[in-house]
Amino acid sequence: MNRQFSKIMLLFLSFLLICPAFINAEGPKQTERQTQELSPKAAQLMADLRVLWTEHAFWTERYVVSAIAGHEDQEVVLARLLKNQDDIGNAIKPFYGEEAGSTLAKLLREHIQIAGKVLAAAKSGNQPDFKKYNDEWFKNADDLTDFLTSANPQFDKNVIKEMFYMHLKLVTQSVAARINKDYNADIAAFDKNLAHLLHMSDAITEGIIKQFPDKF
Template sequence: MKKLLLAGVLLLGPLNMPAGPVSAAAETRLSQSEVRFENEFRKLWLDHVLWTSNYITSATTAGAEDQQQVLARLLRNQEDLGNAVKPVYGEKGGNQLTALLKEHIVIAGKLVDAAKAGQTASVNQLNKEWHQNASDLAAFLSGANPYLKDEDLKKLLFMHLELVANDLSASLKKDWEARITAIDEGVTHIILMADTISAGVVKQFPEKFQG
């Protein structure tokens, strides 16, 4: 509950400060451009979790007809995330992030199919590839930004994988309460991960967020 309350406070953004002498808190007030970037980046990562969960629903529900459409929307989210960092990391950097994130989704899709078919060996192999992709994502982001540490990012990304796997496992078992828990935890965690990355970007390029 505390985590969800904290997430709600983060989504609301900074509170208005009362009029009066400039205080230390006022001096560190976030600029509109910084708030806009952080909120938009957070929304994109929330979309990442929610559309991944929607894809799991489509892929594991008998008779579902929207699997390909949901997948297309999920892949577009990875393009949106790459585009979000192009103003600071350029066209090449944004495209590289999109490519890594699309690989993350493709592997996840294969994992869903293998798990649904009960192919344990394939699940184990794909899980290794999934974690390697997460390591590659951490290496890319930490290599681009000195304020983002590789080990910290890997922990965040590995936890994201674990929570998606929990969502999938609960779906296959039709344990709906466990699935709700997995999705709630996934949303809370992705806010933390998004804010960690966006804070590093703002710290690296303060001049881009002064207005």
Template sequence: MTHHLLAARRGWFLSLLCTVALAAALATVSVGPDHDASATEPGHTHGATTGHHTSAHAISTSTTAASTAARSAFHDQMRKLWEDHVTWTRLAIVTFADGSGGFDATAARLLTNQVDIGDAIKPFYGEAAGDQLTTLLNGHIGIAVELLQAAKAGDSAAFEVARVRWYANSDEIADFLAAANPKYWPQDVMRTAMTAHLDQTLAEAAHELNGQYAASVADYDEIHHHILEMADVLSDGIIRTFPQRFHSR
């Protein structure tokens, strides 16, 4: 299986990450001069006006904090979804390789993750787009299982057929994302990201099936690092495209 693997790439994606520049647009109202002779007169409203200004400042600060919290929560949610993707993929590889009997349950949980990822984009791109992404990701998982089966059986011909289909499916996923958000998810970036993910996962599976467990663990570290970078690009792209969704109302 190892001779089918492409060299895994690491670090290239860091240069693609963008800092989300979503500053709050609300400005606080300046408080007038501290000294005002009329302020000492009974019943004068200067103190009340200052209180109004203070309240406006507090509201502005609260709104900014809420917006930042919403962006952070979405960023973390996207990371969690893609961490689940690579974690359950690894567990599927391990349970398949050792034949412990846990593969079916693990694979079922992995497929649930593909639904979760599709659901995450539905508020922004609609129900049909979310379902389409889930379908593409289900294909990604299904073909991966075929690769494992062919590799374990030593069927090189079946492995090669599945490998070609797997990388074609990877391009479909990348192209889907690029079409949804071409400004922040360019096609070449998405294709390179997905190809790297496949390269790394194949290396992980090859090492696990061949009993090279330390190498398989090291592969997972590479995969985990890369998928978090990819998740950040996805969340940043959505936040930049739909900034109004991350302001408090």
């Protein structure tokens, strides 16, 4: 099933590489121009990272649904979601090395583990715990921002931080909507989160290409 899903995502992301305006409402013409100028290696990196961040959105939503409903697949879905964090870490190792890739995976795993605590607190209505873990969640976003901007001076710290913050806000909207059984709002939040993560993925790709032009 995972192999089939990956194939579907590759086809979907290949379409997005041809029509990038669908994923960047803020600047479709600029994104389309940048995409057309990519070398084959750069285009492949963009496609690979888009698949990984699409999976991040997909499996996060699957986990939210499963955890709130108390489904039997909750732990299995969580394991698959955590694997996605390792995959994203592995994707940067060719550029930043083994240790850096492992560090990114560790921070992203923490991102997911804290998210589970935020979700549980929201589901139970425990406001003190929700605030505690939500603060930890945003601190983790700061740590991810610091890591990426330290590794790559091409990244604008304020831009990267805001991207992570927006991701957390959209996931929170999705959780709140599903708890309140407002499924239309949940779907809308997921759609926004997916588009946002694709935009963030492209920003990361562009930063890597600028930092390592000889590799592309």
